[in-house]
Amino acid sequence: MAVLHTHTRRLDYHPHLHVVVPGAGIDRHRRWRRLDSGYLFNGRALATVFRARFLDGLRQADLEMPAKLPARWVVQCQKVGKGLPALKYLSRYLYRGVISPKQIVAFDARTQQVSFRYQESKTGTTQLRTLDLADFLWRLLVHVLPSGYRRLRDFGFLHGDAKRTRALVQIALRVQIPPLPPRTAAVLRCRTCLSELVAVSQSPLLRPST
Secondary structure (H helix, E strand, C coil): CEEEEEECCCCCEEEEEEECCCCEEECCCCCEEECCCCCCCCHHHHHHHHHHHHHHHHHHCCCCCCCCCCCCCCCCCCCCCCCHHHHHHHHHHHCCCCCCHHHEEEEECCCCEEEEEEECCCCCCEEEEEEEHHHHHHHHHCCCCCCCCCCEECCHHHCCCCHHHHHHHHHHCCCCCCCCCCCCCCCCECCCCCCECCCCCCCCCCCCCC
16 A cells, blocks of 8 residues: 655655555465564665666656756665554545644734644654745645546555455455445435425436436
């Protein structure tokens, strides 16, 4: 599961990916195999391979690259147990905007400046940053994804087309998913007597055209 994140807590432009990788999977013999230890793969080797393939993809797409590219890209790999803490952490970025309205503490109409607070990741302290209104709005709009882009993508047995593999995983882990309860139509009631309303006819304007 890969999540695209495009900014820091200071609203600086910083595109990067958060990827949740299970430490187990279905092998070629259709058996469930899990890691014997908490080590999955070397982070530095991952950074080298990812950098090479990413730049190669840019060249094949005829996209212009910056003149100076860092020779070493940063990759952080760490074990998060069953993954629930990582999923909760990433879900906060998927279901909220670039900045929460509660973080905006002041707007000076005279100087056209916006002040907002954020939490410093290294120290855990709350900091205050003030930007010109135009700069603040630009930092919000630059993180709006272009049409056709997605912030979340699933791979492996979580992919939408991997139903057979997902069924093997459920069998191997003895997972039983209860069926969803049937949906019932909403009951419309009269505002005066609270009796249930029954449809007796339909307007020609609401009927589907043939």
